[in-house]
Amino acid sequence: MARRPRLLPTVGTARNLLAAGLEGIVDRAPTGSPALPLVLVACSGGPDSLALAAVAAHAAHTGRCRVGAVVVDHGLQPGSADVAARAAETVRGLGLDPVEVRTVSVDRTGMGPEAAARTARYSALDDAAAVHGAAAVLLGHTLDDQAEQVMLGLARGSGTRSLAGMPGRRGLYLRPFLELRRIDTEAICAFYGLEPWHDPTNEDRAFARSRVRQEVLPFLEDQLGPGIAQALARTARILGQDADLLEQLSSEAYAGLRTEGDDGAVLLPEDGLRALPAALRQRVLALAALELGAFQPSSERLRAAESLLDRRGSAGPVQLGGKVSVHRQVRGRAVLRGDASYGNLVLSSNGSNNGPGVKQSRRPTQE
Ligand SMILES: Nc1ncnc2c1ncn2[C@@H]1O[C@H](COP(=O)(O)OP(=O)(O)OP(=O)(O)O)[C@@H](O)[C@H]1O
Known part of the structure; x- marks a missing residue:
């Protein structure tokens, strides 16, 4: 045998x-x-x-x-x-x-x-x-x-x-x-x-x-x-833990910032977004896009969305994929004063809810 x-x-x-x-x-x-x-x-x-x-x-x-x-x-x-x-x-x-x-x-x-x-x-x-x-x-x-x-x-x-x-x-x-x-x-x-x-x-x-x-x-x-x-696998393990933490922190930040606008739009106040570290800001924007039915947006699209915060007045929309777009909405008083902290980033699905001054048919600011 x-x-x-x-x-x-x-x-x-x-x-x-x-x-x-x-x-x-x-x-x-x-x-x-x-x-x-x-x-x-x-x-x-x-x-x-x-x-x-x-x-x-x-x-x-x-x-x-x-x-x-x-x-x-x-x-x-x-x-x-x-x-x-x-x-x-x-x-x-x-x-x-x-x-x-x-x-x-x-x-x-x-x-x-x-x-x-x-x-x-x-x-x-x-x-x-x-x-x-x-x-x-x-x-x-x-x-x-x-x-x-x-x-x-x-x-x-x-x-x-x-x-x-x-x-x-x-x-x-x-x-x-x-x-x-x-x-x-x-x-x-x-x-x-x-x-x-x-x-x-x-x-x-x-x-x-x-x-x-x-x-x-x-x-x-x-x-x-x-x-x-082994070194690459170790990096993966370390980054896995980091990614878990970042995802938890961004979920908490999103829950704290998110309010609902008209027609199911998601509003994120600009001052709150600006106060976040960059690593969380893009993740919060991604969470809003995911909630509205987009797939995970690419980092280019998220950077384009984030750059709306640097604009004066209403701006956008930027497409985030899956018919979800984001635009910057600034109240009249804030536009006059050029005070960005009074605005919101507004994420909406199907191109609805494009706020004042933003025509639905306008091409995305950046792809
Ligand atoms: N045709 C299949 N049927 C069932 N499970 C599969 C099949 N192909 C892959 N898998 C599962 O996914 C795992 C990873 O697959 P992958 O193709 O990356 O590796 P692989 O070299 O084919 O793995 P393995 O040596 O087990 O064949 C496999 O170990 C197996 O558990």
Whole structure:
């Protein structure tokens, strides 16, 4: 009989990471209860999610939870159905139950292929979690994925939230392996005798992420010394905490400043906005835009909105996206005195509520 290799320290670390991630989720039900919570592994058949499935199968054997899996077939490459079927068979072999293959149709309108596949995948995972009443969905992202994400964010000139990378937990979704290296997930697969599938698109230089993985990070490691991936992941953790704080402070500031105008418009007093640090001012403007139904406005649009505070008299509108615009409204007396502190920034949806002196058809001050 083939002897099982000795337990790798990495396997122990991975089990501990998963146990920590599941804390507060699986310990709600008593051990052995018929209503054990179900955890679903989102499994592509690649090394990261296959290692996660194996480690999660071990968690199921401890009797604390049930573990199933969802394999999504994006149908984008020839043979994708076979890859999905093989992944499903492998995780069934690990004892996971239920195991589902979901075939999705990827709508690429207005999106790159990666983003379109991601959107379709998350919608399938959301649905599977709802159908099975899952307590959590596990994703196999590793420290290397996090480092690549931060690097790509730096290259785009992103802000704090984006540079904070992927969260360890958001809603139902958990990423217990964010502190593991990709090389570790390969070792875990080898330990369990699993043969992961290697996605050829991960090697495709047409994708910026592949170039970061294959060329940029190895180059930086060569030039700056080892540990660059860990350093980038550490930056993500630090910025994640900073972003949480900034978001909390801006929510509080928004609640303190916001009043309602006519037709559902949101009024923000200029003197209150000016008194805020710049980092909060733009976030407060973004919160108002989000409340009115815009997507997260770009930093250029937010800067343009903020610059209305430097104008004399009524000004704008500046478009913030999603039919939400902002204009500066100054009361008559204030215009005469040139006293900006008497004005409001008025955010409204559908171009309604463009205050005195601002014609609806006027072009945005800045895009
Ligand atoms: N087709 C899929 N079906 C189910 N889950 C998926 C699928 N593709 C990705 N995922 C989930 O999203 C995570 C990140 O996916 P991504 O494509 O960034 O990495 P990957 O290199 O494919 O990961 P892996 O090594 O697990 O295949 C995966 O670890 C997995 O949990």
